[in-house]
Amino acid sequence: MVARSGGFSPPFSNSGTNNMETNTSGSANRVATIGELLGDPARALILVALLDGRARTAGELALAGNISPQSASGHLAKLTVGGLLAVRRQGRHRYYELASADVAHALEAAGSIGARRASTAATADASHLPNARLANSDIRIARSCYDHLAGVVAVDLTRRMESSGAIRASGEWEYELGRTGERFFGQLGVDLGAVRRGRRTFARRCLDWTERKPHLAGALGAALFTRMLDLAWVARKPDSRIVRVTHLGEKRIAALGR
Secondary structure, eight states, rough: OOOOOTOOOTOOOOOHHHHHHHHHHHHHHHHHHHHOOOOOOOOHHHHHHHTOOEEEEHHHHHHHHHSSSHHHHHHHHHHHHHTTTEEEETTTEEEEEOHHHHHHHHHHHHHHHHHHHHHHSSTOOOOTTSSSHHHHHHHHHHHETTTTTEEEEHHHHHHHHHHHTTTTEETTTTEOOOOOOOOOOHHHHHOHHHHHSSSSOOOOEOTTTTTTTTEHHHHHHHHHHHHHHHHTTTEEEESSSEEEEHHHHHHHHHHOOO
């Protein structure tokens, strides 16, 4: 029997259990809060409209959410207080954007879960897609996911970069350079030194909502997408997340990682 003295706590006190319950409760509350913010159709439309990484005014987001300007103002305030949106002033205007890349990753993952639930076994090669229209849509082929490339093109390229050793999985959600990474990205003209000096995650796996497989995100994914835009391999479609792969890009991207 262990003698007690002063402030001694018994070795099997329930203080650790209490702390764990408190942490679990706090996490559950945060998940519930975010779920409530995402659960409103108008707010979901606003967030999806911002997934292309561009900032928009309240008026533009009211149109995106198919709601009145007055209603949009309330929704934007809730999303900003909830940490999903950031707002910046420029002259007389306020511009809203996703608060961080983490918000974009969460939205993409949520879209993947939704697609899984809506999935039908219409065809064997696209049974994971919610419908045939999405299976053949431009947004499935290539689109922007905040500041990086997503869709079939991005998932296929990521798979080839892994196979060729340009990148490799690190931990549960991240990537790191593989044995050929320095040469691979150097030949593309991606400044890896600048990427590493950034404050955000170097490279991470983002679950693609249509393909349900990872594509490259993080600072490296953003730098690669920017470089592909600069090289005119891909081009943004105005006022849309859709990204068009150019004729030059079709050849160059297909050759990467082979």
